[in-house]
Amino acid sequence: MRAVKYFTLAASWPAARDEVADISLRVGDQVISRIADIEKRTVRDYFRASSIGLALWLADNWWRLRWETIRDARFPSVDWRLRHELNSASGGALWPPVMIYSVGGRIAFAPSVGKNVVGGPQSYFDFKIGMVSAEEYERELDAFFESVxxxxxxMADGETLQNLIEQIATERRDPELAAWRRLEACLGFDPDDAPDEVIDAFxxxxxxxxxxxxxxxxxxQPGAGSAQSLGMAIEAARESRVEIDLSLADDLERNWNLPRYANPWQMAEAAAEELRALIGxxxxxxxxxxxxxxxKARWNDLKSATATARTxxxxxxxxxxxxxxxxxQTIASHDRRFELARQFGDAVWRRDASFGIVSRSKTDxxxxxxxxxxxxLCPFSDLQRVVDVNDPTAEAMKMAAKRFGVHPSVVRNQLVYKGYLPxxxxxDETEAA
Structure with a gap:
């Protein structure tokens, strides 16, 4: 029996000599290409568009779709949207209102900014953010390119598409060139558009x-100033008097009973629970x-140390x-505890790394x-004992935050990601995926 793929991008051609295809896009149990034809009173799981047009858009933006993440899901830049929103593809089709971007080892499919899913003779069904492993994403795109x-x-533009796909394949096979393209994309640049001095500095x-x-x-921090900021962060770490031993992270056995497609929040909750059990x-x-x-430090030393990365x-x-x-970066006690806990979490995520950062980015x-x-710092199993999660008041959340020594936003976030607050x-929605 053939296994059902988690992610599919498939095309079928009603006419043998026409590039227009019926194209379906699915992530997990969500059919992102599901569309309602109001006039015909029908629902179908595919959209009809130029298969070459879609393939060219995916190939043109291959490196940025695969490696560039999103900074602010509410207000992405125009340039970012042109590279990541499918409805920026040419061809005049009614493209699905979806954004495609990287979070590291996974690819996100998220509703477009300002999407319109109602009105008009045809409209797409709403959907939630879906994630697929980057490896499966690459395999499916390769298969789609081959099919097209x-x-x-x-046909027209067939040769152009062939040459572009061959170029991408060549870049992917060359480790040095692939690393260069990857870094350009992470920085938010198209191939060969990143300043040489920035790449050289990195x-x-x-x-x-x-x-x-x-x-x-x-x-x-994408853009031309990224390498300079990294250099300053390295220097600030070297000058810091905050000394931490993260060897306890290596003692976690990581035998977490998690679903196949567990997200970072599920993994992190399991890791934190194991660590708490480990320390009793x-x-x-x-x-x-x-x-x-x-x-392996005194809290007073950790608390009083200068925040060398504050600026x-x-x-x-x-x-x-x-x-x-x-x-x-932080000074307040509850913020510093949270920041240090993140440093410990990073040691769990990336064992034996000699360098790591704590940022606001949306990577996994x-x-x-x-x-x-x-x-x-604020386990949900404890939180639900002190807050009525079905009716959490602002005062109750504030009191819970004080009880656990965290900022009130930590309590609120726990309730949001568990589905008790919108x-x-x-x-917020991007963070939970």
Whole structure:
């Protein structure tokens, strides 16, 4: 029996000599291409459009779709939308209102900004953000390209598409060129558009930050100033007097009973629960002494240390894979606890990394850090014992935050991501996926 794929992008051609195809797009159990024809009173799971037009758009933007993330889901830039919103493709078709972008090891399919799913003779059904592994995404696009070329190679633009796909394949096979293209995309540049001095600066910093650290930095602050910011973050970490030992992260067995397509929040909650069991504090507040012990440090030292990254776009740590100097951004006690918890979470996500950053970006690595800090400092299993989750008042959430030593937003976020409070904006929804 053939296994059902989690992600499908398929085309079929009603006419043998026509590039127009019936195209379906599905992620998990969501059919993103489901459309209602109001006049005919029918519903179908495909849209009709130029298969070459779609293939050209996917190929033209291959590197940015695969590697560039989103900074602000509420107000993405015009340039970003042109590269990531399917309805920016040419051809005059009624394209599905979907944004496609990377979060690292997964690809997101999210409703477009300002999408219109009602009105007109045809309208798409609403859908929620869906995620697919990057490997499966690449395989399915390769299969789609092959299918389109098999049908349309001799048609108008068929040769153009063939040449473009061959160029992408060549770039992907060359490790050095692929790394260059990846970094350009993370920075928000089209191929060959990134300033050479920026890429060269990152190449030099790779020896300190590593490939993963460089790409996280590029996601955290895209654009021409990204390498300079990374250099300053490295220097701030080296100068910091905040010394933390993250070796306890290696003691987690990670035998988490999670679904196949677990998201960072599910993984982080399981990791935080295991860590609490490991240190013998399965419930309640982690007092300052216990919290400091996680890092083999005194809380007073951690609290009083200068925030050497306070004016930088993100914080960072640098060390030998176990002991680190951390450049922190926060000053208030509850914020510093949260930031340090994120540093510990990053050590869980990326074992033995000698460098890591704590940023506001939307990559899975940063999502995991934030979710880990939420669950470690304010476990939902504890929260629901002190707050009526079905009717959480502002005062009750404020009191709970004080009880757990966190900012009130941590309590609210826990309730949002568990479905007890609504998402306030697209950023909230993106964070939970």
């Amino acid at each position: 070329l098999g049908h349309c190679a001799r 190449v030099k910093l790779d020896a300190v930050a590593g490939e993963d650290g460089v790409e996280e930095a590029a996601h955290a 504090v399965p419930r309640g507040l982690l007092n300052h002494t216990v919290f400091g012990d996680l890092f 930088l776009p993100y914080g960072a740590r640098i060390g030998d894979g176990r002991k680190y100097h951390a450049a922190l 690595r940063q999502k995991f850090q934030r979710a880990f800090a939420h669950s470690l 998402f306030e904006n697209k950023n």
